[in-house]
Amino acid sequence: MKRYYNFSLFVLLVATLFFASCQYDFEVKPAPEPPPVPGDTLSFSAEIIPIFTAKCVACHGGSQAPDLRADNAYNSIQTLVNLAIPADSEIYTWPNPTNTAKHAWKKYSDTEAAKVLFWIEQGALNN
C-alpha cells in the first residue's frame, strides 16, 4: 500500500512538472468584423464613405451620377435613398451583389451591402 502511495505521488510530481514546463502559445486571431447590431450606430463618414472611395469614385468621381466623392456623396445620394423602404434604396440595390440585372461592373461585398442598408435603416444620417 505504501509503495502504491509513493508511486502515485511520483506520478503526480512528474505530471505537475510536465504540465508546468509546457508553454502555450495562443494564436491571437483578429476578431472577425461583427455584423451590424440593431441599436449600434454606423457612421456615414467612417463606414460608408471609405466604401465609395475604394470602389466607386473611379467612375462616380464627378461626371457619372451619383458623384460619390467624399465631399459630395451625401448630397448626391439623397434621391437614391428610400427611408420608408430602406431595402428599395437605389444606392443599396444598384450595386447589390444579389442584383444581377443592373450595374454588373461593380458590386458591394455582402458586408458592404449590409452596412449601406443598416445606415439607411438608421435614418441615412450625415454622421
Ligand code: HEC
Ligand atoms: C466601372 C465604373 C463604375 C463603378 C466602379 C461604379 N459604377 Fe455606379 N454606375 C456606373 C455607370 C456607367 C452608371 C450608369 C448606368 C446606367 O444609367 O444604366 C452607374 C449607375 C449607378 C447608380 C444609379 C444612379 C442613378 O442615378 O440611377 C448607382 C446608385 C451607382 N452607380 C452606385 C455605385 C456605387 C455605390 C459604386 C461603388 C460600389 C459604383 N456605382 C461603382 C459606373 C460605375
